Amino acid sequence: MCGIAGYISLKNAPVYRETIARMVAAIKHRGPDAQTVHLDGPVGFGHARLSIIDLAGGQQPLFNEDRTVSVICNGEIYNYRELRERLLQRGHRFHTGSDCEVIAHLWEEHGSKLVDELRGMFAFVLYDRRQNVVFGARDRFGQKPLYYYHSDDTFAFASEIKGLLPLSEISRNLDPFAVDQFLFHQFIPQPRTLFRYVKKLPAGNCFELRLPPLPHQAAQRLAEELTSAGVTAPPQAATRQNGLEKSSSSRGAHFFTWRYWHPTFAPDWAKSDAEHLNCVEASLTDAVESHMVADVPVGVFLSGGIDSSLITALAAKFNPQPLETFAISFPGSEHDEGPSAAAVAKYLGTKHHEFPFVPGDMRELLTRAATLYDQPLADTAVLPLMALSRAAANHVKVVLTGDGGDELFAGYRKYQRVSGVPGRYRWLSRISALLFPMHELAACRPDPLGLRKARARVAMVIAPTCRSDYNRQGWEGWERYAIYRPEIAQMIGGQFESLRRPCDLELGKLSPLNAALQLDQGTVLADRLLLKGDCSTMAFGLEARAPLLDHHLAKIAGELPYHLKVTPSKTKVALREIASRYLPVEIINRRKKGFSMPLDKWFRNELLDWTKSCLLDDSIALSRYFQRAPIEKLIREHVAGQNHAARIHTLLMFELWNREYAS
Numbered sequence: 001m002c003g004i005a006g007y008i009s010l011k012n013a014p015v016y017r018e019t020i021a022r023m024v025a026a027i028k029h030r031g032p033d034a035q036t037v038h039l040d041g042p043v044g045f046g047h048a049r050l051s052i053i054d055l056a057g058g059q060q061p062l063f064n065e066d067r068t069v070s071v072i073c074n075g076e077i078y079n080y081r082e083l084r085e086r087l088l089q090r091g092h093r094f095h096t097g098s099d100c101e102v103i104a105h106l107w108e109e110h111g112s113k114l115v116d117e118l119r120g121m122f123a124f125v126l127y128d129r130r131q132n133v134v135f136g137a138r139d140r141f142g143q144k145p146l147y148y149y150h151s152d153d154t155f156a157f158a159s160e161i162k163g164l165l166p167l168s169e170i171s172r173n174l175d176p177f178a179v180d181q182f183l184f185h186q187f188i189p190q191p192r193t194l195f196r197y198v199k200k201l202p203a204g205n206c207f208e209l210r211l212p213p214l215p216h217q218a219a220q221r222l223a224e225e226l227t228s229a230g231v232t233a234p235p236q237a238a239t240r241q242n243g244l245e246k247s248s249s250s251r252g253a254h255f256f257t258w259r260y261w262h263p264t265f266a267p268d269w270a271k272s273d274a275e276h277l278n279c280v281e282a283s284l285t286d287a288v289e290s291h292m293v294a295d296v297p298v299g300v301f302l303s304g305g306i307d308s309s310l311i312t313a314l315a316a317k318f319n320p321q322p323l324e325t326f327a328i329s330f331p332g333s334e335h336d337e338g339p340s341a342a343a344v345a346k347y348l349g350t351k352h353h354e355f356p357f358v359p360g361d362m363r364e365l366l367t368r369a370a371t372l373y374d375q376p377l378a379d380t381a382v383l384p385l386m387a388l389s390r391a392a393a394n395h396v397k398v399v400l401t402g403d404g405g406d407e408l409f410a411g412y413r414k415y416q417r418v419s420g421v422p423g424r425y426r427w428l429s430r431i432s433a434l435l436f437p438m439h440e441l442a443a444c445r446p447d448p449l450g451l452r453k454a455r456a457r458v459a460m461v462i463a464p465t466c467r468s469d470y471n472r473q474g475w476e477g478w479e480r481y482a483i484y485r486p487e488i489a490q491m492i493g494g495q496f497e498s499l500r501r502p503c504d505l506e507l508g509k510l511s512p513l514n515a516a517l518q519l520d521q522g523t524v525l526a527d528r529l530l531l532k533g534d535c536s537t538m539a540f541g542l543e544a545r546a547p548l549l550d551h552h553l554a555k556i557a558g559e560l561p562y563h564l565k566v567t568p569s570k571t572k573v574a575l576r577e578i579a580s581r582y583l584p585v586e587i588i589n590r591r592k593k594g595f596s597m598p599l600d601k602w603f604r605n606e607l608l609d610w611t612k613s614c615l616l617d618d619s620i621a622l623s624r625y626f627q628r629a630p631i632e633k634l635i636r637e638h639v640a641g642q643n644h645a646a647r648i649h650t651l652l653m654f655e656l657w658n659r660e661y662a663s
Helices: 017-026 080-089 101-117 176-185 216-228 273-291 306-317 338-348 360-372 382-392 405-409 413-419 423-430 451-462 464-468 477-483 486-492 505-509 512-538 551-558 573-579 599-604 608-617 628-639 645-661
Strands: 002-009 034-040 043-049 069-077 120-128 133-138 147-150 154-158 205-210 244-250 253-259 298-301 324-329 351-356 398-400 543-545
Touching (some): 002 017, 002 069, 017 034, 017 154, 043 069, 080 101, 101 120, 101 205, 176 645, 273 551, 273 573, 298 382, 306 338, 306 573, 324 382, 338 351, 382 512, 405 551, 413 512, 451 477, 512 543, 599 628, 599 645, 608 645, 628 645
Parallel strands (some): 298 324
Antiparallel strands (some): 120 133, 244 253
16 A cells, blocks of 8 residues: 556656655655655656555565566555466566565556456556556556646656646646536546546546657667567567547657446346355455455454444454454434444454544544545545544554445445336436436526426436436535636536446446446445545555455445345345344444534534634635625524535535645
8 A cells, every 4th residue: 555656758858856756755644654766767656655565575666577567556456466376377576575566467468458357456557668658557446546647748647636736737727617516516526636637547447658759779778678688579569458438649659548347237136045145245255355465453444334344243254363443433422333333343352442523623624634635525424534544543554444335235325215216117217317417407507497406306206316416415506606706607607517427328228226326336436435535544554445345246246136235125135134144133223324423513503613714704715716695695594503514514625625725
């Protein structure tokens, strides 16, 4: 686990060590154990290491035998031992015990198709000097982030945007369409970021950058090096898979991105329910065991819910010592999960740590979140997760989480609504994208007669799959039009991008339930939940792993019949049944809470004066984007009893982010 950064000159100019060092320094928190810089002609790689596997020898970059392929990787390859053994049999030689070294050798064997061999969470970039190609990829669900900047002269990348900001080429001009998406979704969908010229590589995607031919002298030196190393013929050219999505060229360089994996859904009706459940249990057990591989102690984030409790029960089987578990609590609040987590820990015999969260922590954590998250995220769970990560990092370097259980096994109420649509009306859900296009309902336009609002509400009732697109907690289209300064609303021009991409044609072929699951797994999971987990843990040098997002397990989850996912009365049917084999019934039937906080109460009382100061009196965003009167009205209505906590929180995160990154 670590942070990676790199700078590639598309003019074949040398890269300066100081440039890479500044990029790495900006993401040092991701890898406090060591920071390295590697220069190779027009390519510069930087790495900040958090030592998890091969503590002494796993420093990056990692190389193939003749050092013509170099790779830097953020993440963990859980099947590296099997891959390493296979590669050794093929004649490859390894220099370290690092899990990520297999990537360099897999590139020699498979080219870009190496990603199909990897089981893990990762964002990596490699440079092949012989082919003069830079190749990178992000894991299937997007557990590890990768941002990039591409111009005629430069290609640069980093694990976090702050790793790119030291570069003078990168403007801090904001993308108004990304601002508009943030206010609606409370996150920014890939591939956009708030910075106009910085993009995020989508989950399950690769890129390939074919560099301009090397100057004659450099090419001659490389040929001499290869000859002296005993390399007499160039390797096979890397092959790209189908599904090429984008290409561009500059100064003789060519840049391609494509999607190499997406979630699949093919209910297997031939298996009995018992066979399905046994397959899920076996695959989940295998996933947890694989995620325990480390040369340092591994703990678990335990909320007391089904997902984290089941992960804890399985992880305890593979831990020779009592497992350390960590929970956050909200003393005196109905949102407090502390007692539930403590009950699970007692039942499973873990070494449990509970950390209280109080309103006084809010101001400090909100401000710090704006610094850590170089993409604002208005998810209230960010703050307790940050507090939990900071505390847990004093005890372990690795934690398992229950992330992904809701998205893979249907844990949200909106999935229940989909399953409850009567059969004769399901055709409405199937064509909901046509009847209720989100790019129209959510667009930044006035709605004087309330017609769009009425259509949006109807969509929520008769086409529940729309709930994966449409976030009523965010600022709806007519509300954003009213709050923006006129010049901002005019700039946005009523345009809005749906979460559904043109390439998501298969959504129309799926059942309404699986269509909703696929949309969440393909976009919302990466851009909201996994971004939250990565930033909150890596900020404190803590690695978070999510066994429920193992892609082998995901395939098995996609084969479950609908009634083993969700019914009108029960969510996560399969996981609940499996959990009953390991946990007491009161834990399995516990009402879902998540990392929720009583923000509505705090914004009326403890945090009211500070909120007014941030959003009105001392605001940076107000003078640039918003009108004052709608915000004043919003706060008055909230104090009077209406619940605008989500909208207020969204504005606060945007304001605090602007102070850190756009001022």
